[in-house]
Amino acid sequence: xxxxxxxxxxxPGLVWAMAALALVQVARRAALWRVGAAAPVAWLHGLAxxxxxxxxxxxxxxxxxxxxxxxxxxxxGGLLAASLLTALAILPPLAGSRAYWLLVTVAFAVTAAxxxxxxxxxxxxxxxxxxxxxxxxxxxxxxxYAVGGTLTALMLALGAGGIALPFTLGLAAAGGLGLxxxxxxxxxxxxxxxxxxxxxxxxxxxxxxxxxxxxxPLDLGAPRLGAEMPADFTxxxxxxYDSCVSCGRCEIACPAFAAGQPLNPKRLIQxxxxxxxxxxxxxxxxxxxxxREGQGERGPLARLIGPDARIHPDTLWSCTTCRACVExxxxxxxxxxxxxxxxxxxxxxxxxLPEKAIGPVTELRQxxxxxxRPLAARTDFAAGLDLPLIAGRGEAEILLWLGEGAYDLRYxxxxxxxxxxxxxxxxxxxxxxxxxxDTGDLARRLGDEATxxxxxxxxxxxxxxxxxxxxxxxxxxxLHALRNEYPAFGGHYTVVHHTALLLELIRAGKLVPQTLPDxxxxxxxxxxxxxxxxxxxxxxxxxxxIGLARVEMARSGKRAMCCGGxxxxxxxxVPGERRIPDLRMAQAAETGxxxxxxxxxxxxxxxxxVTDRKAEIRDVAExxxxxVEAGR
Amino acid sequence: xxxxVLLSAGRHPVSGAAVLPRLEAQAIRxxxxxxxxxxxxxxxxxxxxxxxxxxxLSRIAHVALPEGADPVPVLxxxxxxxxxxxxxxxxxxxxxxxxxxxxxxxxxxxxxPLIADVVAVAPGEAAGTLRLDQSLxxxxxxxxxxxxxxxxxxxxxxxxxxxxxxxQARRGVIEPVAAIVPAGPxxxxxxxxxxxxxxxxxxxxxxxxxGSAAERLKAATGEAGAAASGRLLVDPDPDEAAREILxxxxxxxxxxxxxxxxxx
Numbered sequence: 001x002x003x004x005x006x007x008x009x010x011x012p013g014l015v016w017a018m019a020a021l022a023l024v025q026v027a028r029r030a031a032l033w034r035v036g037a038a039a040p041v042a043w044l045h046g047l048a049x050x051x052x053x054x055x056x057x058x059x060x061x062x063x064x065x066x067x068x069x070x071x072x073x074x075x076x077g078g079l080l081a082a083s084l085l086t087a088l089a090i091l092p093p094l095a096g097s098r099a100y101w102l103l104v105t106v107a108f109a110v111t112a113a114x115x116x117x118x119x120x121x122x123x124x125x126x127x128x129x130x131x132x133x134x135x136x137x138x139x140x141x142x143x144x145y146a147v148g149g150t151l152t153a154l155m156l157a158l159g160a161g162g163i164a165l166p167f168t169l170g171l172a173a174a175g176g177l178g179l180x181x182x183x184x185x186x187x188x189x190x191x192x193x194x195x196x197x198x199x200x201x202x203x204x205x206x207x208x209x210x211x212x213x214x215x216x217p218l219d220l221g222a223p224r225l226g227a228e229m230p231a232d233f234t235x236x237x238x239x240x241y242d243s244c245v246s247c248g249r250c251e252i253a254c255p256a257f258a259a260g261q262p263l264n265p266k267r268l269i270q271x272x273x274x275x276x277x278x279x280x281x282x283x284x285x286x287x288x289x290x291x292r293e294g295q296g297e298r299g300p301l302a303r304l305i306g307p308d309a310r311i312h313p314d315t316l317w318s319c320t321t322c323r324a325c326v327e328x329x330x331x332x333x334x335x336x337x338x339x340x341x342x343x344x345x346x347x348x349x350x351x352x353l354p355e356k357a358i359g360p361v362t363e364l365r366q367x368x369x370x371x372x373r374p375l376a377a378r379t380d381f382a383a384g385l386d387l388p389l390i391a392g393r394g395e396a397e398i399l400l401w402l403g404e405g406a407y408d409l410r411y412x413x414x415x416x417x418x419x420x421x422x423x424x425x426x427x428x429x430x431x432x433x434x435x436x437x438d439t440g441d442l443a444r445r446l447g448d449e450a451t452x453x454x455x456x457x458x459x460x461x462x463x464x465x466x467x468x469x470x471x472x473x474x475x476x477x478x479l480h481a482l483r484n485e486y487p488a489f490g491g492h493y494t495v496v497h498h499t500a501l502l503l504e505l506i507r508a509g510k511l512v513p514q515t516l517p518d519x520x521x522x523x524x525x526x527x528x529x530x531x532x533x534x535x536x537x538x539x540x541x542x543x544x545x546i547g548l549a550r551v552e553m554a555r556s557g558k559r560a561m562c563c564g565g566x567x568x569x570x571x572x573x574v575p576g577e578r579r580i581p582d583l584r585m586a587q588a589a590e591t592g593x594x595x596x597x598x599x600x601x602x603x604x605x606x607x608x609x610v611t612d613r614k615a616e617i618r619d620v621a622e623x624x625x626x627x628v629e630a631g632r
Numbered sequence: 633x634x635x636x637v638l639l640s641a642g643r644h645p646v647s648g649a650a651v652l653p654r655l656e657a658q659a660i661r662x663x664x665x666x667x668x669x670x671x672x673x674x675x676x677x678x679x680x681x682x683x684x685x686x687x688x689l690s691r692i693a694h695v696a697l698p699e700g701a702d703p704v705p706v707l708x709x710x711x712x713x714x715x716x717x718x719x720x721x722x723x724x725x726x727x728x729x730x731x732x733x734x735x736x737x738x739x740x741x742x743x744x745p746l747i748a749d750v751v752a753v754a755p756g757e758a759a760g761t762l763r764l765d766q767s768l769x770x771x772x773x774x775x776x777x778x779x780x781x782x783x784x785x786x787x788x789x790x791x792x793x794x795x796x797x798x799x800q801a802r803r804g805v806i807e808p809v810a811a812i813v814p815a816g817p818x819x820x821x822x823x824x825x826x827x828x829x830x831x832x833x834x835x836x837x838x839x840x841x842x843g844s845a846a847e848r849l850k851a852a853t854g855e856a857g858a859a860a861s862g863r864l865l866v867d868p869d870p871d872e873a874a875r876e877i878l879x880x881x882x883x884x885x886x887x888x889x890x891x892x893x894x895x896x
Contacts, residue, residue, distance in 0.1 A: 225799045351686070351797035358795040365796060367647035374646050450798035 007165060008095035011152055014173050015087040018180040025184035026192050029242065032276055035300040036235030039202065046199035053198045053207045053332075061330045064559075065249070071121070075114025075142065076191075082107035082149055083176075101157035108153055112146035115139055129248025131266070133284030138187045141178040148172025185280055190245035194331050197243040200236040203334060213323065213532045214484035215340055218348075218449040226344025226447065230276035231300040233341065241272045241338070243331040246285055250325035250335065255562040255584075256318040256569075260577030262291035263318035265325035265335045268311065272338060275310045276300055288315055290577065305342055305352075316342055317354045318574045321445050321567030322527040327558055343447030353446060354572040361443055361571075365451045368437035368458070370571075373407050376434035381412030385419050390430035395467035397428035398501075401482065403475035404438060405601025410608060414601070414619035418474055418498055421625055425510035427501075429472070435462050439481035446568040453489065456481075460491035474498040474621065476528035476600045477566070483533070497529055499539040499599050499620050506545050506624075513627035515547030521623070522551050522593035522615075524584065524607065525560035526600035534558070539599050539620050546627040551591040561587065565602030581606040589614050597623060633755065635669040636716040638707070638735065639692065641680035643727030652683040653730075655722030657793030659786040660688040662753050663720050664794070672710060674703035675729070678806045685804025686796040693809045704734060708741040709812035716781060718762060723749055723785040732785075739783040747776055749787035 063069045085104045089095045119139030121127050126136070148171030155165060182188040205212030218225060227233050233241075250265035251257045257264050267288055274280040278298040287293070296302065296309040303309045305316055316339060325335045346352040353361060363372035379387065379402070390396050400422070405411035422429045440455035463471075471493050473479050483495035505511045523539055530536045536557045543550050555561045564570070564580025585607055588596045596615045598604050608617040637660050642653035663669035671692035673681045678694035685692065693714075695706045711719060724732035739746035752765040756777045766774045767787040865873060881887040 220798065347795070348797055349799035351688075351795040351800060353795040355792075358792065362793070362796060366644045366649055366651045372644075372646055448796075448798070451796075 006095075007152075007169070008089060008156060011156070011169060011172075012086050012088070012090040012095070014169070014176060015083050016090065018083070018176045019087070021177060021180040022183045022188075022192070025181065029184050029189065029193070032300070033235045033238045033242070035231045035276075036233050036238040037231070039200075039234035039236045041200040041236060042204065043199065046201065046204065049204075049207060050195065050199045053201075054195075057207050058198070058330055058332065061328065061332075064328075067117075067121075068247070071114060071117040074110060075118055078107055078109075078111030078114050078146070079142070082111050082146070086149065086153070098157050098159060101153050104153040105150055105157055108146050108149035112143065112150055115142035115146050118142055129252055129286070131246035131248065131270075131283070131285035134182065134186045134281055135246060135284070137178075138182070141175045141182070143175070144171050145175030145179060148175055185277065187245070190243055190331065193239055193243040194245070197236070197240045198332065200239060201332060202234065202236050202240070202337070206332070211484075211532060211534045213480070214488070215337070215444060217453065217485075217488045218344060220450055220453065224345070225348040225449070226346070227304070227338075227341040228345045228349070229301050229304055230272065232345070233272075233338070237334075237338065237341075238272075238276060240331070240333050241269050241276075244269045244273065244333060245331055246270065247330065248285060249328040249330065251286060253324035253328040253559070253561075255320055255322060255324065255564060255580045256574075256576070257289060258561075258578070258583055259564070259580045260289040261318040261574050262288040262312060262314045262576075264288050264291075268315065268338070269333060269335060271310050272304070274298060275302060275304050288312075291315060305346055311342075313346065313352065313354070314574045316346065317357075317572040318569065318576070319567055320527075320562045320564055320569040320580070322562035323531045324527070324559070324562060327531055340445065340447060343445075344449055345447070347447035348450060353448070354574070356573050357446055357568055357571040359571075361446060361448050361451060364438055364440065364443050364455070365448075368455065369407070370404065370438060370442050371407060374434075375436065378402055378406045378436060379431060379433050381406050381409075381415055382419060385416060386423060387419055388430045389433040390466050390468070391433065391435065393430060396430035397469055398422070398430075399463075399466070399468040399471045400429050400431045401471050401473035401475070401478050401495075402431055402436060403473060403478040403601060405475055405604070408601060408605060411601040411604055414604065414621055415474060417619065417625040418502075418621040421502060421505070421511060421621060421628065424628065425505045427505070427510075430468075432462065432466075437462070439478045439486075441477040441481050442568050442571070444481070444485070445566065446572070456486055456489040456491070460486060460489050463491060463493070470494045470496050472496050472498055472501050474599070474601065474619070476526040476533070477602065480528045480532045497533075497535060497538065497599070499542055500535065502621065502624055503538045503542050503545070506542065511624070511628055513546050513624055514630040516623070516627050516630065517547050517549065519595055519623075520549040520551065520593045521595040521597050521618075522553055522588050522591040523556070523597045523599075523620075524553070524563065524588065524603055525557055526598070526603050527560070527562050527566055529599060530558050530560055539597070542620050542624055543597055546623060548595075548623070549593075551593050553587050553591055555587065563600075563603040563606040565600075565606040570602075570606070579610075581610050585610040585613055585615070595623070633667040633718065634714065634716040635663045635667055635718045635720065636672050636711060636714055637663050637669050637684075637689065638719065638721040638738075639671045639673040639681040639684050640722070640725065640730035640734075641673075641675055641677075641728045642725065642730060645727060648727070650680050650728070651726075652681060652687065653722050653726035653728075654793060655724070655726070655786050655788060655790075656684070657687050658788070658790040659720040659722060660684060661791055661794050662750070662786065663718070664688040666718070666753060666755070669720075670714070670716075672707065672714075674706050674710075674811075678808075680728075682801065682804075682806065683796065685806070686798060686801030688794045690800075690804050692804070692806045694806050695809050695811050697811065700729075704737045704741060706811045707734070708738055710809055711738065711742060713812060717760075718753065718780060719744070719783040720753075721783065721785050723787055735783050735785050742781075742783070744781055744783050745778060747778065747782055747784040750784045751787050751790040753784065 085107055094100045148168050151168035152172055179188050183192055203212040248266050254265050266285055270283050271294055275298055294310050305311050319339045321336050323336055360370035364370045437455050437459055440452035444452035479495050479497050561584050563584050594615055595618050597620050599620050639656055644651045671684050671689045674695040674697050676699050721735040747764050749767045750764045751767045754763045756763045761777055761779050764776045767789045768774055882889055
């Protein structure tokens, strides 16, 4: 071989051949993405932002696992550098330089070291969260390419030749062409699909420092509502599912997976991939707990959800929409959007809500409250308190949005504490009373977009009649809907969580709490406040202002674990082996704190419902009131 | 099987919003399990029952009637034309301009049997028959096999309504049907006095006032009480059965005691 073509041309030629093969494989894959629906993508902006999104946003997530972060930097950096340098050696001046080949040798050696790091996660024993299957041969291919490349380049650098060269080159070719082949439906797909996904991300706002978490409104005039089959997703969503690298970080974060409910976010995304592509290799990660194997038809037009289809409905309804998987995903996949799209089709076109959720959603539609309770009874909790209706005055400095928690006797205590604090601080506050309908959060997370939009329009029309400067609510679900999702329906409000307002009042000196140093507390972040809205500091600052001994749970802030109360999960009630709130209270018990501070009616109800609880459940407002009244 | 479900413009018991009454939504669920039912509504506006299109019906026949007109003659005429094997209705109204009397009046006008308070309907073993499960309260059921057509009213213990699906609702059709007979005169409003319903305490007749709670419960629920004193007649002679029924009705004071002289 070397007799009629110099090795300094064959070796770079191998890299060019790899690139050509990878391109062919990507093109074959891209044909599948094209079956998806159209989506507006700002390509130029996305491509320009690609390096920043990768180096800042992706790295921020990857770096949570220090080993994986180092491993990826070494192996991916080495692979790219070595391949690029070798490809450039097609230029004769470079090909003739021994120093250049020494540089190539170093790059390949770095790749080889990285390949060993990749292999160490899988051999002799694979880490539990990783997928096996084709991912198991990835370190072998990497190592073959890197070692073959190192030896070949080294011999070129030394000017040595002879009998060994065809073997080292053959080793590099086997590994390198194998890697390029894997770009279509193997592990290396994540590199190409991931890069394109970063440029064409359906939620570009999340790279610009704002929590881009509001569900997109559904056009209720569309021919088909929601996603029934892979082709119903937009093409860049299909692309995003292809970028999944099966690392399993999502399944570790998923509360439903931990509770043994039949949901595994990784498996769900892989089922969407496998549903799109009938030739996809078999899934080789952890299954849906207690779930069944994927079955039924596959292909862009195959039904995805059904007792006899790829994904069982119980999997779909287990999701609490807590976004923990999205927060942990290094490939920036939006799992919750996929779940809601699939739910929308089930609810709007098939009437296939879970049996137990039908009642609450029907009452929500007919009576404006999921419990079918009289709207006028929402203020019953405030009996004896001075809580004016805004209807009698037309305006107020602060409109207090009560939410569904107001009907709950336990949460009524929290709201009473909040109202008393606001009164004590002299805040001009009023409520809508019987004019306040539910925000429709439950219906929206369960996919009943029609009911949500009707409630949103009704609430926006009600709010338009009154003048107020801010809305304050103690319910993060209502906060998220009002602040982030109502703007699409013409309602633009400044919405503040009660903990943020209380902190403001403390800092302004309007509330003067005494300290309660004898109490030890751990704060449980509500998903819809921390992950959906990025607010983790105000509640902690209020607790610190009271002088409590505050300890953090292992999972806190934006990485906190869900209480199990979101996304309609309590009304869907999919059976599991354990209960999510039990798991969370066990985590709270590990801190040894006597009080679990909460800031959400759902969390209060879920955590207080745990049997054999060792810690008390107190809302931040209740603790603050105790501290303020301790001074009297 | 042809099935008609009578739909009425009800009101939500709490919010007062115009809704499909729950019993009728349950009737649709029963009907949807048997075939492709058609809704039938007589009233001024079909929008009042359009929700039924999202809860399992794909077609509603609407007979336009002026406000307050008696719907029974036009419903009866429409049902005669449709000739369904089964007519399902709710057992009572739900707050709107409707009445639980309508199914009875329709059954009388059509000369059909009425089976009240059904919770399940299935085709019978013999062709043309229906097997209906009637609720007798407290979970007790009675299975009835009838040869159709038949009018049946639905009991709240029937399976819960189907979910409302917006996508299905927008595909459903409301077909205007011309009234075959002229609408009857509006019911004289002065003839009936309307009062809001007030829940009244229920007296258990013959319940012991003293004794332990367990004894009172026993008396109220059977074993020693009125329920235990009944007699079960299996396949009785019709004359004997009639005598027993009359004796029972006289015993509880519904019928006057027999007059000493037989009527001429």
